[in-house]
Amino acid sequence: MVILNRVCWMAGGPQGGGVNVSADLFAKACVAGGLNVFGNIEYNSNIKGEHSFYRVRAWDSNIRSHVNLVNLLVALDSETIHTHAYEMAPGGGIIYDGEEINLDMSDKGVAGVTQRTDIRLFPLPLTTIVKSLYGPNEKPNMIMKNTVMVGASFGFLEYDFSLVERTIRQMFKNKKPTVADFNVKAARAGYDHAKENYEGIFECKLQSDHYYDRKSPDERHMLIRGNEALAMGAVKAGLKYYAYYPITPATPIAHYLEEHSSECNVHVEQTEDEIASVCSVIGAAHTGVRAMTSTSGPGFCLMLEGLGFSSLTETPIVIGLIQRPGPSTGMPTRQDQSDIRFALHAGHGESPRVIMIPGDVDECFQIGFESFNIAEKFQMPVIILSDKHLGESYITSKWFSEENMAVDRGLIATEEYIKKKGSYNRYEITESGISPRAIPGTPLGMFRTTGDEHTEYGSISEDAMERIKMMDKRFRKMHEVEKYYPEEKRIKVYGDLRADVSIIGWGSTKGAILDAMEMLKNDGVHANYLQILSASPFPSRSVKKFLDSAKKRIIIENNYSALMSGIIREMTGVLIEHKIVKYDGRPFSCDSIVNGIKKVIKDSPREVILGEQGYERAL
Amino acid sequence: MVILNRVCWMAGGPQGGGVNVSADLFAKACVAGGLNVFGNIEYNSNIKGEHSFYRVRAWDSNIRSHVNLVNLLVALDSETIHTHAYEMAPGGGIIYDGEEINLDMSDKGVAGVTQRTDIRLFPLPLTTIVKSLYGPNEKPNMIMKNTVMVGASFGFLEYDFSLVERTIRQMFKNKKPTVADFNVKAARAGYDHAKENYEGIFECKLQSDHYYDRKSPDERHMLIRGNEALAMGAVKAGLKYYAYYPITPATPIAHYLEEHSSECNVHVEQTEDEIASVCSVIGAAHTGVRAMTSTSGPGFCLMLEGLGFSSLTETPIVIGLIQRPGPSTGMPTRQDQSDIRFALHAGHGESPRVIMIPGDVDECFQIGFESFNIAEKFQMPVIILSDKHLGESYITSKWFSEENMAVDRGLIATEEYIKKKGSYNRYEITESGISPRAIPGTPLGMFRTTGDEHTEYGSISEDAMERIKMMDKRFRKMHEVEKYYPEEKRIKVYGDLRADVSIIGWGSTKGAILDAMEMLKNDGVHANYLQILSASPFPSRSVKKFLDSAKKRIIIENNYSALMSGIIREMTGVLIEHKIVKYDGRPFSCDSIVNGIKKVIKDSPREVILGEQGYERAL
Amino acid sequence: MSEKPLTPADYRTNVHNNWCPGCGDFGIVAAIQKSLLEMQVRPENALLVSGIGCSGKTPHYIGTYGMHTIHGRSLPIATGAKIANHELTVIDVSGDGDGLAIGAGHFVNFGRKNSDILYMIYNNGVYALTKGQASPTMDKGMKTKSMEEPSIKEPINPASMAIQCGYTFVARAYSYDINHLSSLIKQGVQHRGSAFIEIMQACPTYNDVKTKEYFTPILYDLQKEGYDAVVKNPSDANEVREKKLAAITKSWETGAKYPIGVFLKVDFQTYEDYLKEKMPMMKEKPLVKHDISGIKITHLMEELTF
Amino acid sequence: MSEKPLTPADYRTNVHNNWCPGCGDFGIVAAIQKSLLEMQVRPENALLVSGIGCSGKTPHYIGTYGMHTIHGRSLPIATGAKIANHELTVIDVSGDGDGLAIGAGHFVNFGRKNSDILYMIYNNGVYALTKGQASPTMDKGMKTKSMEEPSIKEPINPASMAIQCGYTFVARAYSYDINHLSSLIKQGVQHRGSAFIEIMQACPTYNDVKTKEYFTPILYDLQKEGYDAVVKNPSDANEVREKKLAAITKSWETGAKYPIGVFLKVDFQTYEDYLKEKMPMMKEKPLVKHDISGIKITHLMEELTF
């Protein structure tokens, strides 16, 4: 039996050993052939040596998540084999260095691959192959083994080698041409070795140009990560100032913008800490440019005074909060979704804010753009809540549409405006709560802002009545946000209205949930799914409506206490009966969600806790 | 008609002008006579010059709050008269410097006292009186006018002057004896002037020894503030290290402890910021001493990484969060209760914590003590949520009972324990989730702690299964907390079970609510009241039970969005129909609560918003 | 806008001032106003940033744009503002608690950038607004009337620290000497790069040690005594080093003679100069003036297409 | 406890070490172990505190008590620990990002206290654990392979900054010279007061400029060249000032000769000494050993009774 265009490939090995480059090549070559790709990386908070791996799922239809089974494993070391043998699909194959790794390890008591009789081993003579690439006086570079193994992967999969070659050349186009040449040669050697020695033995095959036509202008696809999409949205919105302090998994946004700083005229400032990041963003935003910072939990902890100042002084800033597991340093390079309540209530006092939650790369781009319009129109901070899985996983996506994206800077008090009015009060009480803001540099607009409670003029006031007026004014703006950004935009519903089970989720679980729904449908289970895209303002009515018409309600969250279910109960009164959670620092795979939902259907547990390696606990 | 032992006295004037000292003297002299006193101060975030005032309510029965009416006003300047004339009780009197202040200001367009025909003016010849106290070659110190006015107050009230004299001598006992002598002389002059010139004219009278017998050992009363009570509880618990960064209204705790540092052997460290405060507390707690810091909103914003580290590493710390109005700098010297959600969700990731909420000085003392037992037994951070009103208002209180207060330091891994066990794992997985902790210095106990997720041994782990085990372990401890600190201790119910209205509140609103309940009873309205003393663990069952049996439910909160009502709905599903809120930076008076409740009974509004000067808005 | 010459009224506001009588801060406000007037900096082209403290209230009393921000964070806020519009005159004022306790990390790291901002610290030795606790500049062994015990920590010397941290214009002034201070402010604003002025600010309410009586007899003006603070050849590393050491030495003087005036001035390329080199459009005009409508990202998508 | 002499094994742990091959951090761990062994500091009486970064992992590999804390905050944490038990040997290690960017405020303010702690910064010029961004010690104009553009900010000189901030023992070391480093660590631990050692730490993975090849030819040992860092008479303010200036001058040396060794040592009363004067029971024994059961507060209530 041939499995066509449905392969889960994985590369594993020590960090710094070339896993990422190998997998990038594999993924990009698949994209070059018009396949859908989803790639995600698991790595340690370590620079060199710890085990890391990179999954690439290449598929004929539109997939948005990983599955736990691996068809083809490229093992850069023996640890990879022993760590991942259990997740090999029956009939799957493992590519490794047959001259270095001896798999008869039963005497060493290592469980794993040696006990699997249903998979195939492909021990390639890598040292020999690499040596053969070099002339007699050249010192062979053994890092080429990785390229050989990627090449071999495509050999097993009988993929069109020209796509591999083209991808290599594109990847190395900024290096000396010989680098690309040599990599092509190495890949070819692996490719040929696999074809020659294992022809027809491996059941998965990849064909190019199956799903979409990369040549048609409307069908152009990218291989993109959430962090990049977010940055692109911000650039599109006219971002001028981006400040950051390095932190996983938010740093890639900064690095992406830094690389494009000159061409996009965006200044990227690496500050001395996250306090300085958010504060300098406030300074820049106050002075009239679109400004943003991103961070993860530990850094966000340091931004709260800035956040409150921004809300009180009505300064429009955007903060990307890319979640990872806490508390404290936690698991810096892993996945979690547990900062939503924190984002909602962060900072002392009551301060209006908008919290937007993308669930896929397209929403990252949209929200990356729209967040600035909202921040400036309503003069308040916008938090974009993303996470490691969404931020760092690769996915194929159609080119973003740039249609209907208009920059809206909100009410600005220009010199003319002030002249006409005759006077200027920065915090003028208006019906909408919004007061035109003057940008420093504007004649006649001079005002003083303050983090103290203040008068319309902007001077400190401790008067009880002024306080009430100002609190009311600031909160009135939230009603305006609700109009501009109505509930229809703050939720999305997928699937049939009449379904057996109704799933509620938010953020990066979206991909796995959608994929799981398709899998469930094949098994006769009809599910629908409500995606929540905003924590503030919260789409209470829509959520309640959806929940009220649901048969069996399941909330799915990548955290310990199903935080969103608490928010939903607070905002709608509805108690969701079933929870599926995962708090082991890893994202959901679509198959784990399928299992969790089946468990709920079968036993109706209050809670299903999922983990890696098929871990499942029901309460 | 004579009103006996029920007087609301107020001193007002420019900051730095002696308001506080005058009012302290007045309040203490009342206490010396065995009266109940409640005193609260309203002042600006300013050093000198802005208007501030200090109310002292002296009463025959147990009062716990202020009322908005003033019987006797000591006005240090004319601003005070114009600011407070509207709140004078009919028949009330205003004491002021008749030689300096000309009240015929109608031509200057000043509204206020000149329009009140129902109050009395007492223009004392203060300059003359003060001058008369000095010899011909002495330069009169005009600050003595304040003492003269306090003395005069007692003259109007026909109070026993010997109590005033005794109080003055006690207050100035650390100064040169002539200081006390001179103040006694000045007070006496005022006292005599009032008696001589206004005998029998003023209707309020104060008699000594009315309510309790200060000489009986079981009836000893103090005049105390919440901040002091909290500090005393901590001292009683064995506090050794207290770190702080100055911030209103938390600083008084530090100053109190600093003053008693030598005698109590508590080190008080003024750190460079709040980050250093909480971190040094963590270092001290880790090293085995009981350690604490306190702050207000802006400082708490900076403590969150420390808070999360404490929770993850299971280091027992105590943080006092003394609320004031936010966001940002807000109103630094005013009152608010809006950090409860923030305290609950502060910090990234999900981290167990206990949040204890005192409502009166006795609870401040109890919780100040008990917080350390809980922190150490369950090895997690405890936040004590107080506020400016509770922290800085003076109240008479019986001496705290020191019975049944045992220090419990939780599980400690001593050298003997480790020897017996044979090995030591700091984060040993146990049924309760609690693992014995070794204090640095203990032989054999050496371990390394980390803010990363970790193994039982304490070394960094990114393993998915270890993560699940550790999260479960840490959250299991919350169940243990629930047993040790059961729901009965986390709520208090006052009033009849069968009541017309049921009030829900938390924190410093307690005093005004209890006083309001008594006033309502006189009007035939029977109310009961549920006080919530813990936000985490939340007493869900008891709250639900109370709410389910209530006829008309009203939540009363000193914030904008009635945050506790959201928590209640999240935790119990119950939507409380009526809210009374106040977010003008001022505490509730008991009479304003009475009005609010009557409004609810009459019109059943969803929300009543109260403010100063009788402001009331219903939604 | 009419371009008639600016008058003192242009730098005032109607905001009620609530500093204590005799506070040195009044002199500082007067000096800022005087220097701006003398330089004829238009009020709309100046931005005054402050932190929290008595000092923090400064911007409310000056008729330019102003931001009264959060405790210890005025410098990073000023930094962002300057990059957004490098044509603005940006002046940052902090208290000594503000700038050297909670804000010390920003103080140190701002020095590394030579960004064209004037930063001033009001050195009154206390946390005034929170009622007189010791600030990091309080001398060891010193005790004011509001303190329980004398300070047991070494003080920070702000001017010396600024030299160490890389500020390229470093001076010290005295709050009651408005003429001298305003001349330093002018120099600081005109200096291209990061300028720092430590202002010995009298706080009659809480600092009863370092009073007018304390300062008057000991102050002397470095420049009047002929001290040469200016690096002639900024690319001569030796001269720079020598001048910095001399400046540090001077800044450490105490006792009977206490220096005010300029310790150091050296002209290096500014941070903004570097950014202009990097971003072509910033060379043309400040970031705030860039047109951001209709930006296209086709080229970014192209890059990710295989 | 048996009191037999301690061996190297007593300072090791079984924790898997995941630093890169060739990382200078290995040498630092070895030097800490060596110095503790030579001083025969019992493992239970030492507490090693660190922040976050590659450097932050240090305590996991040393058999004493250890705290691997949060980014930039190890110093305040160490401070609290020392006051709780002043008999402990407390050593704090930070990365240069840790200690001089996010933690710079603590670095500066810790110097004011002369608390008896040894603080060491691993100066590798980069944020290693977050993959090679410039740290505050990176030279202006320098570019490592992981950077897009050369740094445009002036570097912080940690040793010089420590002198400025009041540390009373200040030295510089090199991560690959274990013997020299361990001798400095011993001196730092034995010094009564705040000791600081800047360790030039090779990060072969991210800092491909300041490598072994870079350092070997330029390093020289101050003490071998006869530099006298010790203040003879700490109560002589002039001598203190002179020695500090000399130390700063030395610490600024660059180019062909780059000094390691001790820049400054001066013996002042320590912070703990002051606290013992204040709290009678602390003089007797560390706070952690005070009996806290049954404390009475009658006297406190008495005070508030009228």
Ligand SMILES: Cc1ncc(C[n+]2csc(CCOP(=O)(O)OP(=O)(O)O)c2C)c(N)n1
């Ligand atoms: C994060 C934070 N912590 C504490 C405070 C309280 N606070 C207000 S002003 C101040 C100190 C002011 O001292 P300084 O900076 O020297 O200014 P000065 O009042 O002396 O001018 C402090 C600690 C605050 N506003 N924010």
Ligand SMILES: Cc1ncc(C[n+]2csc(CCOP(=O)(O)OP(=O)(O)O)c2C)c(N)n1
């Ligand atoms: C508040 C916070 N911000 C950012 C990070 C991410 N982070 C981890 S290590 C590190 C920098 C480490 O650099 P350095 O201190 O020089 O140590 P090195 O790795 O070079 O030893 C950063 C920024 C964090 N852990 N916490």
Ligand code: SF4
């Ligand atoms: S307290 Fe000091 S600094 Fe503040 S206004 Fe008064 S005199 Fe000035």
Ligand code: SF4
């Ligand atoms: S990245 Fe650098 S500092 Fe970190 S372990 Fe590797 S070599 Fe050492």
Ligand SMILES: [Mg+2]
């Ligand atoms: Mg100050």
Ligand SMILES: [Mg+2]
């Ligand atoms: Mg580093």
